[in-house]
Amino acid sequence: xxxxxxxxxxFNVPEGATVAFNCTYSNSASQxxxxxxxDCRKEPKLLMSVxxxxxxxxxFTAQLNRASQYISLLIRDSKLSDSATYLCAITGGxxxxxxxxxxxxxxxx
Amino acid sequence: NAGVMQNPRHLVRRRGQEAxxxxxxxxxxxxxxxxxxxxxxxxxxxVYLQKENIIDESGMPKERFSAEFPKEGPxxxxxxxxxxxxxxAYFCASSITGTGGNAEAFxxxxxxxxxx
Numbered sequence: 001x002x003x004x005x006x007x008x009x010x011f012n013v014p015e016g017a018t019v020a021f022n023c024t025y026s027n028s029a030s031q032x033x034x035x036x037x038x039d040c041r042k043e044p045k046l047l048m049s050v051x052x053x054x055x056x057x058x059x060f061t062a063q064l065n066r067a068s069q070y071i072s073l074l075i076r077d078s079k080l081s082d083s084a085t086y087l088c089a090i091t092g093g094x095x096x097x098x099x100x101x102x103x104x105x106x107x108x109x
Numbered sequence: 110n111a112g113v114m115q116n117p118r119h120l121v122r123r124r125g126q127e128a129x130x131x132x133x134x135x136x137x138x139x140x141x142x143x144x145x146x147x148x149x150x151x152x153x154x155x156v157y158l159q160k161e162n163i164i165d166e167s168g169m170p171k172e173r174f175s176a177e178f179p180k181e182g183p184x185x186x187x188x189x190x191x192x193x194x195x196x197x198a199y200f201c202a203s204s205i206t207g208t209g210g211n212a213e214a215f216x217x218x219x220x221x222x223x224x225x
Contacts, residue, residue, distance in 0.1 A: 032211045043200055043216040044152065087152070089214075095207030096165050097142060097214055101151035 001026050004090050006100035013107055017078045021103045023088030024070045032091040033064055033071045037084045038102065044087055047073075078107045111136065113203050113217035114183075121223045122191045130186040130220045134203030141184045142202045142214060143176060152200065158184060191224045198222075 006023045013019050033050035048055060050062040050071045061074040071088055085102040092098060114133040122128050134141050143155040154168040158178035169176065173191075178184040188195055198221050202214040 031209050034208075034213065041198075043218050046213050046215060049211060049213060091207075091209045094165060095140065095204075095209040096154055096157055096167070097202075097208045098154060099144075099152040 003027060003092060003098050004088060004100040006086075006088060006103045008101060008103060010104040010106050013078055013105070015078060015080060015107055015109055017107075018074065018076045019078055019105060020072055020074045021086055021088075021105075022070050022072050023090075023100050023103075024068075025090045025092070026069070027090075027092035028066075028069060030069075030090045030092040032097075033062075034089040034097075035060075035062055035071075035073050036087040036089055036099075038087055039084050044099075047086070075105075078105075080107050080109070083107045113138075113201055113215055115199075115201050115217035115220050117220060118218060119221050119223070121225060123225055124192060125190050128188040128191050128195070128222055130188075130199050130201075130222070131183040132186070132201030132203075132217060133183040134201075135205075135215055138203035138205050138215075140204045140207055140212070140214075141178050142204075142208075143184075143186050144200045144202065146198045146200060146219075148197075155186070188222075191222070193224050196222055196224045 035047040036044040038044045054063045059076045087102045088100045144152040156176045157165040173189045200219045202216045204212040204214040206212040
């Protein structure tokens with residue numbers, strides 16, 4: 001089983017839709033969780049950290065479920081500019097940050 | 110406060126040559142990570158360094174690849190005797206403390222290595 005797994009998509013959604021991605025991890029000792037966004041041929045950009053209590057930043061909400069070992073990202077009121085690949089990243093003990101392969105989102109008119 | 114700086118942005122090498130990729134972390138960051146991304150693939154961890162120390166090199170190929178982060182100057186990822194399969198985007202990230210403690214890691218724009 002991969003250390004970090006994501007559905008590659010693509011998720012094609014209309015503008016204004018709500019979309020959610022999940023990311024599962026195998027190491028129950030994982031300590032830190034993040035969502036990144038990567039545009040084509042660009043560097044990953046940190047979107048938000050994920051905390052046990054959940055956190056929200058504008059239209060974006062991240063949740064952590066330790067019991068089921070997954071994190072989620074919810075995007076409300078999708079914009080065309082949200083089209084990108086969304087990467088989850090997890091530290092599974094130590095400081096090595098392991099990335100999922102990413103979920104591609106395409107927001108359409 | 111400048112972000113993570115990588116250079117060169119693009120590097121072309123002939124098979125058998127050496128490639129040197131440089132990364133200057135964000136000001137105040139002493140933790141550096143190198144990742145490789147092949148076309149249409151995810152980010153693969155290569156190595157994690159702190160000043161003058163390699164902390165985790167579990168993702169580094171056993172041969173031809175080396176990394177350093179000297180007391181002064183940028184971190185260097187060195188690839189000797191490059192082969193076509195080394196063609197990829199190489200990203201560097203830095204954090205103020207280790208990411209295991211929830212410290213956020215920020216990425217540079219990457220170096221795109223093409224081996225011809």
